[in-house]
Amino acid sequence: MDDLKAKYLGLIAEAANEAALEDLRVQAVGKKGEISLKMRELGKMTPEERQVAGPALNALKDEINSALAAKKAALADAALDERLRSEWLDVTLPSRGRRAGTLHPISQVSEEVTAIFAELGFSVAEGPRIDTDWYNFDALNIPSHHPARAEMDTFYMHRAEGDNRPPHVLRTHTSPVQIRSMEKMGAPIRIICPGGVYRADYDQTHTPMFHQVEGLAIDTDISMANLKWVLEEFVKAFFEVDDVELRFRASHFPFTEPSAEVDIRCSWEDGTLKVGEGDDWLEILGSGMVHPKVLEAGGIDPAVYQGFAFGMGIDRIAMLKYGIPDLRAFFDSDLRWLRHYGFSALDMPTLHGGLSR
Numbered sequence: 001m002d003d004l005k006a007k008y009l010g011l012i013a014e015a016a017n018e019a020a021l022e023d024l025r026v027q028a029v030g031k032k033g034e035i036s037l038k039m040r041e042l043g044k045m046t047p048e049e050r051q052v053a054g055p056a057l058n059a060l061k062d063e064i065n066s067a068l069a070a071k072k073a074a075l076a077d078a079a080l081d082e083r084l085r086s087e088w089l090d091v092t093l094p095s096r097g098r099r100a101g102t103l104h105p106i107s108q109v110s111e112e113v114t115a116i117f118a119e120l121g122f123s124v125a126e127g128p129r130i131d132t133d134w135y136n137f138d139a140l141n142i143p144s145h146h147p148a149r150a151e152m153d154t155f156y157m158h159r160a161e162g163d164n165r166p167p168h169v170l171r172t173h174t175s176p177v178q179i180r181s182m183e184k185m186g187a188p189i190r191i192i193c194p195g196g197v198y199r200a201d202y203d204q205t206h207t208p209m210f211h212q213v214e215g216l217a218i219d220t221d222i223s224m225a226n227l228k229w230v231l232e233e234f235v236k237a238f239f240e241v242d243d244v245e246l247r248f249r250a251s252h253f254p255f256t257e258p259s260a261e262v263d264i265r266c267s268w269e270d271g272t273l274k275v276g277e278g279d280d281w282l283e284i285l286g287s288g289m290v291h292p293k294v295l296e297a298g299g300i301d302p303a304v305y306q307g308f309a310f311g312m313g314i315d316r317i318a319m320l321k322y323g324i325p326d327l328r329a330f331f332d333s334d335l336r337w338l339r340h341y342g343f344s345a346l347d348m349p350t351l352h353g354g355l356s357r
């Protein structure tokens, strides 16, 4: 018994961490531990032997248990000391300025758009930025020979020779999410999809990556009138004014019939943009009634359902609302620009709390 005591007290003193300590506990006083086994032998002893061995074993067990507990507390203390050492903080250092970073206007405007459409019953859908040319084109009624493919200045993903996977593109618009959402949710459906899109184009109002928000509403009784109302409600809420003049221009998209492009009245005087006044018009979106072939590609019966879709330029409406003259500055990562045009991360836009403070 003295040997056992010496052995375990020694081992416990040396245990490096709680796991090692637990191993020792099991080894000594666990169900099949060395001391527990010894206690089982008590039954085979004579009553006289047992009277001596029993209390001695119990005392040994108690001693080992309290050595374990003491060591455990000591290890915890040491761990705490180590943490206090490593997480030491000099509270006398000066604090950082409050506006170290800001929300980018595109993030802000995406949140604003989402808040407005949420109020109109639209939920947010998402899709991949790298998509197959089937989702980006074919399913949207743009077959491979169609001129719209060339017009879009598409970035194609490189394919090694012998790679037979379907061709992938950087999506040129958010419209492929129409198909993905129809496949996933069926009809009726009411979604928007904000996100980045890509086209090989670069000047004051075009960048190779920009942002759109797609809208899609499908049901048994949806018409162009619903589209017009939704867009007018949106534009008024977004620009936080009672009246904004919109111009619906007949247009053409392979995936809508009829189609309309929508412009907003604005002025560009002195390098600043103003909405709702002036003699200029800025195109902000394309829209129309979803083409029956597109519904079919999404697995929806065009004999029962119809609906509208639109694709709006987020960067465009951000420029308009916040008077930002050059689109390219959005992507320059210039901190001075961000401090000027950015937003506080703590002000979530809501319709009741105010969209832009």
Ligand code: PHE
Pocket (backbone or CB within 6 Å): 172, 173, 174, 175, 253, 256, 285, 286, 287, 288, 309, 310, 311, 312
């Ligand atoms: N996808 C079109 C574009 O990028 C916009 C659009 C979306 C038009 C939905 C009609 C309907 O220009």
